[in-house]
Amino acid sequence: DAGVIQSPRHEVTEMGQEVTLRCKPISGHDYLFWYRQTMMRGLELLIYFNNNVPIDDSGMPEDRFSAKMPNASFSTLKIQPSEPRDSAVYFCASSLVPTGTGNTIYFGEGSWLTVV
Amino acid sequence: AQTVTQSQPEMSVQEAETVTLSCTYDTSESDYYLFWYKQPPSRQMILVIRQEAYKQQNATENRFSVNFQKAAKSFSLKISDSQLGDAAMYFCAYRRGGTGNQFYFGTGTSLTVIP
Numbered sequence: 001d002a003g004v005i006q007s008p009r010h011e012v013t014e015m016g017q018e019v020t021l022r023c024k025p026i027s028g029h030d031y032l033f034w035y036r037q038t039m040m041r042g043l044e045l046l047i048y049f050n051n052n053v054p055i056d057d058s059g060m061p062e063d064r065f066s067a068k069m070p071n072a073s074f075s076t077l078k079i080q081p082s083e084p085r086d087s088a089v090y091f092c093a094s095s096l097v098p099t100g101t102g103n104t105i106y107f108g109e110g111s112w113l114t115v116v
Numbered sequence: 117a118q119t120v121t122q123s124q125p126e127m128s129v130q131e132a133e134t135v136t137l138s139c140t141y142d143t144s145e146s147d148y149y150l151f152w153y154k155q156p157p158s159r160q161m162i163l164v165i166r167q168e169a170y171k172q173q174n175a176t177e178n179r180f181s182v183n184f185q186k187a188a189k190s191f192s193l194k195i196s197d198s199q200l201g202d203a204a205m206y207f208c209a210y211r212r213g214g215t216g217n218q219f220y221f222g223t224g225t226s227l228t229v230i231p
């Protein structure tokens with residue numbers, strides 16, 4: 001089975017531009033997570049969905065960030081307008097319901113964002 | 117909220133030797149899961165090993181094993197016969213059982229393997 005698929009893998013954009021990151025979770029997974037990783041703050045949970053519904057978005061930095069999950073196989077994280085401090089690796093991850101063995105979170109390869 | 121603490125920002129080990137990475141967590145739950153993830157320079161997050169809290173037996177995956185001390189809320193990772201490819205950042209993670217639960221990650225331990 002294919003893993004979590006993210007695109008783009010790398011993006012360099014200018015400050016003020018809109019950035020859209022995309023994610024395809026593992027088929028059948030109920031949960032989808034967006035994480036951001038920086039040297040200063042480590043791994044931060046931005047938002048997560050359960051059955052396409054946002055459950056906790058308290059980690060979203062500010063109104064410039066938005067995430068959607070229109071269906072079970074696709075999610076986007078959008079930054080508008082982007083700022084240099086948004087430069088980070090953004091991870092999408094998915095999992096089943098955390099009961100029994102269905103508890104592991106599987107990560108995509110990450111989207112490396114650089115805002116200049 | 118649950119917290120996961122990794123008190124060793126950096127560790128080093130000689131090739132072929134054994135190293136133990138520490139992790140403690142805070143929870144009042146009885147049903148939960150613990151994980152170790154490896155992140156090499158490529159930044160890919162790779163599951164190393166996982167432990168169900170209800171299992172008393174420590175999980176083992178080849179050269180990787182854990183020492184799960186439930187009463188002490190401790191979950192250390194032991195890497196035996198260390199290899200150069202083990203050099204990476206290692207993250208400890210916690211997840212409560214049941215629905216609607218996110219993962220909590222520690223701050224990571226950077227492991228260097230010395231040839």
